[in-house]
Amino acid sequence: MKDRLSSKVQQLKPSGIRRFFDLAASMDDVISLGVGEPDFVTSWAVREASILSLERGYTSYTANAGLLELRREIEKYMQESFSVSYRSTDEIIVTVGASQALDLAMRAIINPGEEVIVVEPNFVSYSPLIELAGGKAVAIGTTEETEFKLQPEQIEQVITNNTKALLLCSPNNPTGSSLTKKELEAIAEIVRAHDLLVIADEIYAELTYDDTFTSIASLEGMKERTIIVSGFSKGFAMTGWRLGYLCAPKEIAEAMLKIHQYTMMCAPTMAQYGAIEALKNGKQDVEEMRKSYRRRRNYMVKSLNEMGLNCHLPGGAFYVFPSIKHTNLSSEQFAEQLLLEERVAVVPGNVFGKGGEGHIRCSYASSMESLEEAMKRISRFVHARQ
Structure with a gap:
């Protein structure tokens, strides 16, 4: 059957994000920082x-x-x-x-x-x-x-x-x-x-x-x-x-x-x-969401830097992209072990191209309560490897 498929499509790699989403979906008590969508309901x-x-x-x-x-x-x-x-x-x-x-x-x-x-x-x-x-x-x-x-x-x-x-x-x-x-x-x-x-x-x-x-x-x-x-x-x-x-x-x-x-x-x-x-x-709704994201961004960047994961302050979107290089784990190793040990889902940086290796993507489109718990779990995971 494979020889009947387009060679161009066969050469395409499946999305690297999907594997972690599927793994996280099969587990309990997972805090997901991987999803690239707002946590707000449409107005x-x-x-x-x-x-x-x-x-x-x-x-x-x-x-x-x-x-x-x-x-x-x-x-x-x-x-x-x-x-x-x-x-x-x-x-x-x-x-x-x-x-x-x-x-x-x-x-x-x-x-x-x-x-x-x-x-x-x-x-x-x-x-x-x-x-x-x-x-x-x-x-x-x-x-x-x-x-x-x-x-x-x-x-x-x-x-x-x-x-x-x-x-x-x-x-x-x-x-x-x-x-x-x-x-x-x-x-x-x-x-x-x-x-x-x-x-x-x-x-x-x-x-x-x-x-x-x-x-x-x-x-x-x-x-x-x-x-x-x-x-x-x-x-x-x-x-x-x-x-x-x-x-x-x-x-x-x-x-x-x-x-x-x-x-x-x-x-x-x-x-x-x-x-x-x-x-x-809808401009007021957008502004309220933007204010909330800004507060979450500031909290996450501060928390990540304090635990030793160097992270610049992003100017937009709702992602942070901290470095995990000092843990001596690859992006995929870090993301998979974090998920299995601490039940926090992030996206390994290498799925976004070679330049992403050594980093993870964390979305702050989640409630502050979830973000605070996620930061505690990530900090525990990082400090266990120091």
């Missing part, structure tokens, strides 16, 4: 808007690009929140989560053999999606010494005649690092000089804590070469709704829409009505 107003759409019988397909009302709200939201202008009529597409948006972006721009620069550590789906689109992922490693931030000169070192785009995630999953406007301007200068495209994964844009979020598309000469990938999962606590969106120049958006038409038709109708409410009236 009642958003749920009510979706329920109302069902009661009114709005159960048909929408336009392929999504409800025009929703696209208008996204246009307004992007302009008011991030100073980025994309037209609702032909430059915005509503997708089935940000994951589908990433897939559409890759397939729309990559020709066989073309290269996309990815910044490690990075979200586990980036390289597989590039490869499935026929491209080649070229990794740039970042380190804790620079708080896992991409350095502009690193881009110059890997650019070839086949380089098509730079895939940038800020705030970053798994490190939480967030690039400042000044840092993005230095990166944009190189992108323009080499006529590259940028795929900007901005799914954590709402969850920036110490600086104002800057979209690279807002910088001079960047909108026309940037595809923004975002959605409602993280900032609006709507993971299960599977609703994302793309903002891109008209020609690229049209190409992505063709793929979307043949593969998904449209995003779920009732979820789109919920998202309209989220954009119109």
Whole structure:
């Protein structure tokens, strides 16, 4: 049977995160710091808007690009929140989560053999999606010494005649690092000089804590070469709704829409009505979540550093990425032994690329009570090995 499968798919490695989730699910009294989703329930107003759409019988397909009302709200939201202008009529597409948006972006721009620069550590789906689109992922490693931030000169070192785009995630999953406007301007200068495209994964844009979020598309000469990938999962606590969106120049958006038409038709109708409410009236809910995450972030970083796991203060998202190198355990050994001995689930850093080895990803999208107990257990585990 194996010889009937696509060789490209056979070569893909399964998600490294899934193994630990499956193991944790089979055990009792586990505190999970591994899940990359908010612990908040979607606001009642958003749920009510979706329920109302069902009661009114709005159960048909929408336009392929999504409800025009929703696209208008996204246009307004992007302009008011991030100073980025994309037209609702032909430059915005509503997708089935940000994951589908990433897939559409890759397939729309990559020709066989073309290269996309990815910044490690990075979200586990980036390289597989590039490869499935026929491209080649070229990794740039970042380190804790620079708080896992991409350095502009690193881009110059890997650019070839086949380089098509730079895939940038800020705030970053798994490190939480967030690039400042000044840092993005230095990166944009190189992108323009080499006529590259940028795929900007901005799914954590709402969850920036110490600086104002800057979209690279807002910088001079960047909108026309940037595809923004975002959605409602993280900032609006709507993971299960599977609703994302793309903002891109008209020609690229049209190409992505063709793929979307043949593969998904449209995003779920009732979820789109919920998202309209989220954009119109959900800013206060987002702000309350952001404040809570900031408190949890500060607590976790302080606790981890006190127990000897060096950890920088992330600028966004809801992850910390502490070093476990001094324990002399690999990332996988640390994560597996911690789970078995102390019933705390974290994600080994190596699943996010080679640069992640020697680190673990811990999500602080859990209650303070759970985080406090998890820190006690991790501290006990670490001190037992000193």
